[in-house]
Amino acid sequence: MRPKAAISWSGGKDSCAALMRAHHDFDVVAMVTMADESAARSRSHGLRPEVLDAQADRLGLSRVIGRCSWATYDSEYRAALDQLKAADVTHVIFGDIRFDEHRAWAEQICASRELVAVEPLFGCSTASLLIDWVDRGAEAIIVTTRAERLDASWLGRSLSRDMIDEFARLNVDPCGEHGEYHTVVTNCSLFGAPLHLAMGEVVLKSGCWALDVTVA
Numbered sequence: 001m002r003p004k005a006a007i008s009w010s011g012g013k014d015s016c017a018a019l020m021r022a023h024h025d026f027d028v029v030a031m032v033t034m035a036d037e038s039a040a041r042s043r044s045h046g047l048r049p050e051v052l053d054a055q056a057d058r059l060g061l062s063r064v065i066g067r068c069s070w071a072t073y074d075s076e077y078r079a080a081l082d083q084l085k086a087a088d089v090t091h092v093i094f095g096d097i098r099f100d101e102h103r104a105w106a107e108q109i110c111a112s113r114e115l116v117a118v119e120p121l122f123g124c125s126t127a128s129l130l131i132d133w134v135d136r137g138a139e140a141i142i143v144t145t146r147a148e149r150l151d152a153s154w155l156g157r158s159l160s161r162d163m164i165d166e167f168a169r170l171n172v173d174p175c176g177e178h179g180e181y182h183t184v185v186t187n188c189s190l191f192g193a194p195l196h197l198a199m200g201e202v203v204l205k206s207g208c209w210a211l212d213v214t215v216a
Contacts, residue, residue, distance in 0.1 A: 005091040005118070006030040006064070006084045008106070010044040011052055012183040013140040013159065014095030014121065014175065017133055019059075020188060021120040022093045030089065031056055032064040032080050039067050045143060045182045046210055051197070054215050058191040074109065081113040093118045097126060098177050126175035127164055134161050140183035141197070144210045149180045155211040156199050159183065184213060 007019045009031035019028065033052055034043040042052060049065075056063045064083050068076035084092065092110050096102040096119055106117040121129060133140070145154050149172055157163075164174055172180045187194040200212035 002027040003090050004029055004088050005093055006032050006089050007061070007093045008095070009033050009052070009055075010095070010182075011042060011047045011055060011185065012045055012095075013133055013138070013185060014097060016095075016138065016140070016185045016188055016190075017129060018093050018095040018118075018120050020136065020138070020190060022118055023190065026091055026093065026118070028061065028093070030062045030064055030084060030087065031059070032066070032077075032084065032092070034066045034068055034073060034077060034080070037067050037069060039065060043068065043070075043073070045184065047143070047184060048212075048214060050215050051184060051195075051213060054195050055185060055191075058193055058195060060192065077109055078112060081110065081115060085113055085115060089115065091116045091118050093120065095121055097121045097124060097129065097175055126173055126177055130159065130164060130174040131161060133159060136189060138185070138188040139194070140185045141213075142181050142211075143184050143213060144182040144208050146178075146180050147204060147207050147209050150209075152202055152204075152209040154181065155202055155209055 003026055005026035005028045009015045064080050066076040066080040092115055094106045103119055110117040140159050142154050142157050167174050196216040197213040198216040203210050
C-alpha cells in the first residue's frame with residue numbers, strides 16, 4: 001500500500017507540480033492551506049476559498065485549513081498537521097524548489113508531529129520545471145506580481161514557453177523563486193475538469209499587483 005499523504009497547497013503551480021510528481025508514490029487524500037484569520041484569503045497567494053474549494057473538488061481531495069496571522073503561522077500549521085495525523089496521514093508533500101531554509105522548515109515542522117516532508121521539486125532547474133509544466137499541458141495564470149519586477153500587464157496571463165525568454169530579459173526567475181510572481185492553477189492532468197475563472201479587480205498593495213479571481 002502507498003503511504004497516505006497530504007499536499008501543502010498554495011493553489012499555484014509549484015504545489016501542483018509537486019503533487020503531479022509525487023502522486024504515483026503516495027495515496028494523497030488532503031490538501032492543507034493556510035489562510036488569514038477570517039479565512040477570507042489564502043496566506044501565500046491571496047486566493048478566495050471558493051477557488052481553493054474548486055481545485056480540491058477537481059483533485060478529489062479534502063481540505064484542511066489553518067487560520068493564522070504571520071506571527072502565528074507555525075503554531076497554526078502544526079495544528080493543521082495534527083488534523084492530518086489524526087486522519088492517518090504520514091507524509092506531507094511540499095513544492096519548494098530552492099532555499100535550504102525552506103526545506104529545513106518543512107522537515108522540522110513535519111518532524112515535530114512525527115510526519116515526513118517530501119520535496120519532489122527541490123534542486124530542480126526552474127527553467128526546466130516551467131518547460132515541463134507547459135509540456136504536460138498544465139495551465140496556470142498569474143495572479144500576483146512584485147511591482148518592481150513585473151507590471152500589472154502580466155496579471156491574467158497563462159504560463160507559456162515564451163515567458164522563459166521574457167523572464168530572462170527582465171532578470172526574473174522562471175518559477176518566480178524570489179517572489180516575482182504567483183499563479184493559480186486552472187487545469188492539469190489530475191483535475192477532473194478545467195477550472196474556469198472570472199477576472200476581477202486589480203489592486204496594488206504592499207508593493208505587489210494582485211488580480212482578484214472568482215469561479216466563473
